[in-house]
Amino acid sequence: xxxxxxxxxGNVAVGDVAGESDPRLVVVIETESTAGVDTDIDAGILxxxxxxxxxxxxxxxFYNQPSGVGGAVQLVSGxxxxxxxxSTADSPGHRDAVEVDLARIPDSVSRIVITAxxxxxxxxxxxxxxLVRMSVGCAERPEEPLVVHVIDGLVTERAVIFGxxxxxxDAWKIRAVGQGYDGGLEALVSDHxxxxxxxxxxxxxxEDDPADIGDLAPDDVHLASAGDPAPPAEEAGDPxxxxxxxxxxxxxxxxxxxxxxxxxxVSIARxxxxxxxxxxxAQRTAAYLPRLGESEWRRARLFPSVGVRSNAEQEMRxxxxxxxxxxxxxxxxxxxxxxxxxxxxxxxxxxEVRFTVSGEEVRPDGLIRVSxxxxxxxxxxxxxxxxxxxxxxxxATYLKLARAKSIDAVLTVSRDLMASPDQHPCxxxxxxxxxxxxxxxxxxxxxxxxxxxxxxxxxxxxVRARVLEEMLLYGADNQSGMWPFDDMGKxxxxxxxxxxxxxxxxxxxxxxxxxxxxxxxxxHVSLNLSALTGQKVTAQAPASRVDAVxxxxxxxxxxxxxxxxxxxxxxxxxxxxxDLGRGRIGCSMKTAAPRSGRTQTKINWLVRQLATAPDDxxxxxxxxxxxxxxxxxxxxxxxxxxxxxVPPDGRDIREFTVTMESSMGSKRSGSEGGFVTAxxxxxxxFYAEVVERVRSGRDV
Numbered sequence: 001x002x003x004x005x006x007x008x009x010g011n012v013a014v015g016d017v018a019g020e021s022d023p024r025l026v027v028v029i030e031t032e033s034t035a036g037v038d039t040d041i042d043a044g045i046l047x048x049x050x051x052x053x054x055x056x057x058x059x060x061x062f063y064n065q066p067s068g069v070g071g072a073v074q075l076v077s078g079x080x081x082x083x084x085x086x087s088t089a090d091s092p093g094h095r096d097a098v099e100v101d102l103a104r105i106p107d108s109v110s111r112i113v114i115t116a117x118x119x120x121x122x123x124x125x126x127x128x129x130x131l132v133r134m135s136v137g138c139a140e141r142p143e144e145p146l147v148v149h150v151i152d153g154l155v156t157e158r159a160v161i162f163g164x165x166x167x168x169x170d171a172w173k174i175r176a177v178g179q180g181y182d183g184g185l186e187a188l189v190s191d192h193x194x195x196x197x198x199x200x201x202x203x204x205x206x207e208d209d210p211a212d213i214g215d216l217a218p219d220d221v222h223l224a225s226a227g228d229p230a231p232p233a234e235e236a237g238d239p240x241x242x243x244x245x246x247x248x249x250x251x252x253x254x255x256x257x258x259x260x261x262x263x264x265x266v267s268i269a270r271x272x273x274x275x276x277x278x279x280x281x282a283q284r285t286a287a288y289l290p291r292l293g294e295s296e297w298r299r300a301r302l303f304p305s306v307g308v309r310s311n312a313e314q315e316m317r318x319x320x321x322x323x324x325x326x327x328x329x330x331x332x333x334x335x336x337x338x339x340x341x342x343x344x345x346x347x348x349x350x351x352e353v354r355f356t357v358s359g360e361e362v363r364p365d366g367l368i369r370v371s372x373x374x375x376x377x378x379x380x381x382x383x384x385x386x387x388x389x390x391x392x393x394x395x396a397t398y399l400k401l402a403r404a405k406s407i408d409a410v411l412t413v414s415r416d417l418m419a420s421p422d423q424h425p426c427x428x429x430x431x432x433x434x435x436x437x438x439x440x441x442x443x444x445x446x447x448x449x450x451x452x453x454x455x456x457x458x459x460x461x462x463v464r465a466r467v468l469e470e471m472l473l474y475g476a477d478n479q480s481g482m483w484p485f486d487d488m489g490k491x492x493x494x495x496x497x498x499x500x501x502x503x504x505x506x507x508x509x510x511x512x513x514x515x516x517x518x519x520x521x522x523x524h525v526s527l528n529l530s531a532l533t534g535q536k537v538t539a540q541a542p543a544s545r546v547d548a549v550x551x552x553x554x555x556x557x558x559x560x561x562x563x564x565x566x567x568x569x570x571x572x573x574x575x576x577x578x579d580l581g582r583g584r585i586g587c588s589m590k591t592a593a594p595r596s597g598r599t600q601t602k603i604n605w606l607v608r609q610l611a612t613a614p615d616d617x618x619x620x621x622x623x624x625x626x627x628x629x630x631x632x633x634x635x636x637x638x639x640x641x642x643x644x645x646v647p648p649d650g651r652d653i654r655e656f657t658v659t660m661e662s663s664m665g666s667k668r669s670g671s672e673g674g675f676v677t678a679x680x681x682x683x684x685x686f687y688a689e690v691v692e693r694v695r696s697g698r699d700v
Contacts, residue, residue: 070422385481456534
């Protein structure tokens, strides 16, 4: 079927082209540079509310923050396009892809704006391109675009809004926009409520990051081409296409000033290096333990864990410690409440709150209140520690209570680390979420956030810093019940043996359970790396049921499990995998080869970066002009003779894959010798030896 071609300003209903009202879409941004000019393009997404502005700074999804809306919107590629392998060196092509799962977009989102910008380190603009195109298709068939929009007439623009996916009533529509900004990404995001941080010194950027982008000129924002005809008239009832505003009244503020400002400014300087691991990472027993000075005496504990006599006492004590620390240490409290939709403001916390609904007493474990001016935001809190599980019926009762008392949210806390941040362990009636949001945080997410604040963000007041340190020490004790993910589930051994015996069924519930557990493991690995580096590492879980079914089939057919980790500043996503048949686990990362230089020089460029990596690391060189042909060798062999990677027939190398493997461990748990422990150890070592050190050839 031929794609629907949209002219500038044109729109089409998603249901008309996709055959369903809320599919998972993939939006591909493609550019082709003019001869002799290297135009490096990065896609970005703005998630906007009804006022045309972001709801918070988390609604800017770009190279430093590749996922948002609980994983429903995410960048899924930032590499040179596969077709670019066949391009000439004088006319490189680039392709970025964005996935949007419309079924998971909350009602508070009105528009999803697709943008792209040039590399701020270069002087290139979209006028240096011979092709600028957006295509939209179903994520299950990305090679079959449903909608295409080509932008012409670009001259000096350094950022462009390609199009948007927006609501009209209960339906989604796609609109071609073609609006350009001479001021680049800073001008574009400022126009939609993001306040840009001019100071990039402390954002984790490396020395080769660009200098501050600078102030905006009055004429920085304009339509993509002044000579273009006016956009077609909009369908009756559709909102008009976005227009540049003369002035931004304040970050996140609407025209009336009702929308609160984002909590922090956003640094849009591209991170050219991932944050490093601490020098003592290999000696640490746990990522979430604070570093303490040596002493011959045992330090007095503010929150002792001894003397817990029952599960009920454990739950009450741990709940009180968590909530009290959130109020006492506002740096930590804000980090937590920002994840559940609260505004920035003064935090108050309460335990064992009592309410009466329909003549019956209801007593949640706690309540969080955030005050900002005259506005008060509140959330009920239900906590489970240790092996205790949340109850569907109990959560339904709290949702009913929240609606009756005009409380904004219900927060649940338990050991359940979900595969995606927007998932919840309980099943509730969707109708009960119309006026109340339901959020879940695992203990591991909370403790990881506390570690980042304590070890990396820093707290000026020594008393508050000590309180947070004590909460971390308490949480590390098994008696606290603040347990992290450490178990692949009851079906792990069964599936592992079934893979070896070739008896795995793709439709078996146990197969799907193991796939889900592996996705949870990916998040566990990402939280460990986040805590160690202070930089958010995100795990990309399957975005839809179709993905989950496909992966179950893949496990049944190949005996392998895969997941992706995204690290700001890394040369590419980190793939983690488990081959249950071979009993091996692996981590790999692709990096683009330098665009210029001899083939041998490109190989030497990569080997120099892997100077301290183990000999058994494998390097795969992918040949230019082909999507499947490659040469591969162990690093020890490449060190002896780099010619083993040179493609035959004088072909060039377009990219490399670096892979590290180890034994996957015999146990399902996070104990010594277990699968979970082995995967965390391998991923951390791979981060230290490969992710930190290997650059993308695009940056050379």
